[in-house]
Amino acid sequence: MNSNNLQDSGVKLLCTGLENIKCELEILVLSKCELTEESCSALASVLSSASSSLKELDLSNNNLKDSGVKMLSDGLKENCKLEKIGLSNCSITEEGYKALASALRSNPSHLIELDLTGNDPGQSGVKQLSDLLQDPNCQLKTLRFLGTAAHEACQYVTGIVSKNPLLLRELNLSERELGDTRVNQIAALLQDKHCKLNTLILCRCSITEKQCLILTSALKSNPSHLRELDLSGNQIRNTGMNHLCDVLKDSHCKLERLRWGTFTYKNQIAQIT
Structure with a gap:
């Protein structure tokens, strides 16, 4: 459903169907759908629902902001089966990163891939991510918040100086x-x-x-x-x-x-x- 004018009202209707116990949808792509934090509230309810079968969610290129990400983070902490989430270019700053880091440290979180490219976490947000990857409770295996070449440089330098x-x-x-x-x-x-x-x-x-x-x-x-x-x-x-x-x-x-x-x-x- 990416690149559609779905908006928050459309997502709320969609979430009603996703919470149905008979729904077996595993991948949901909502990139470039004119969504705001209102959609995040409805989606968080789906993510924390025991009946949800959703494993991949792409919300990239929407104006979710920190407030929306905080709602999604609450949904990641309980009953959530989500393994991959895309949040690139969603106007997220250090407050949003802090909320995500907190959620991903929780034992129930199954998330193994997180894409945050195109957001601006500031130094404190970067530290949150660095500390997160060293936390034994975090299941994350793939974390993207830099472009490909910059990411490779980051790995190379970290291997040399032992610091990000x-x-x-x-x-x-x-x-x-x-x-x-x-x-x-x-x-x-x-x-x-x-x-x-x-x-x-x-x-x-x-x-x-x-x-x-x-x-x-x-x-x-x-x-x-x-x-x-x-x-x-x-x-x-x-x-x-x-x-x-x-x-x-x-x-x-x-x-x-x-x-x-x-x-x-x-x-x-x-x-x-």
């Missing part, structure tokens, strides 16, 4: 052969609104001119919070240096300190000519 980079302000990946794939992933991470990194150190990482262009493109993006970048010990050459100079002149770039070779640029102190 989304909770860090400084990241040091010096003396690692990153290659094009990893540099692309790190660039995607820098561009993601969840990432609040201020300092990135990539000394002696064999960064090439091509990879330098990838990084500079990320630094021009509005979401990037990076203030300091250290590329010393890499053979960037003239083309790479030109890319770096261009990004420093870009109004979207928030970089204040840049190092390469023996040169250090400090915003409002040194000038690039």
Whole structure:
């Protein structure tokens, strides 16, 4: 039923049928159906019903907000057989993430897959998710809240520093052969609104001119919070240096300190000519 003008009134009627003991529906897709928190109240009642056979629910691209997610979370705590739920692009912030984390720590929850891409949990929401995955009561196996490349970068960095980079302000990946794939992933991470990194150190990482262009493109993006970048010990050459100079002149770039070779640029102190 995705991409229909179903609205809250339609979902309420649908839920009446879902609560029928004879209903055996297991997958319900309600993406882009003009739904609000009112639909969540009706759906929460279905989820907590002992007679419900629903195992997959997709509510992505609806304006559910935190209030709607809190209602759904209540439905996940009791009798719920739901295994997968999609909540991407539903205007959820840290309060909604907190409610979901609380629900998924409860023993009755059977949820193994949760998609939250396109929402903005802030740092506290990210921490809620990180703590959740370490909780023995949580059954979750797949959690999505980053784009694919940023997610891969997050896993890679976590494996190196034993901490989620989304909770860090400084990241040091010096003396690692990153290659094009990893540099692309790190660039995607820098561009993601969840990432609040201020300092990135990539000394002696064999960064090439091509990879330098990838990084500079990320630094021009509005979401990037990076203030300091250290590329010393890499053979960037003239083309790479030109890319770096261009990004420093870009109004979207928030970089204040840049190092390469023996040169250090400090915003409002040194000038690039």
